Amino acid sequence: MALKNKKKINEHLSEFSKILHLEATYEILDYLNDHGNSHHKNLRQLTSIFTLSHRLNDLLKYTLIEHHFEKEEKRKEWYTITERGRRALQLLKRLEALAERINDEGISQKDLAGTTKSERVE
Secondary structure (H helix, E strand, O other), X not given: OHHHHHHHHHHHHHHHHHHHOOOOHHHHHHHHHHHOEEOHXXXXXXXXXXXXXXXXXXXXXXXXXEEEEEEXXXXXXXXXXXXXXXXXXXXXXXXXXXXXXHHHHOOOHHHHHXXXXXXXXX
16 A cells, blocks of 8 residues: 555656646746736746646646636736745756756766755766
């Protein structure tokens, strides 16, 4: 039973990891982090409508963003980043910085010393 659960967790993490690296994920999370909230029309500047719709659904599925909706006199709809989304964005920024350092300088054991085992590139 434990092996089955571990396999399910690994599949979930693998899918989650893929979503973090898909087109526009970083841009959407970064935009929402900087602006606090945003309407769909403002997010359209980041990517195509097709990609935006898919990516928003992916980010909602993993609770990296929240969708808010109010219907009073006028319909109001917006998105916000969650705390989990902020942590994912911080991780993406750290990975981006590490990739730039590797590209510019190569990588040493000293560079890896401050990373966790799951962050290490071997």
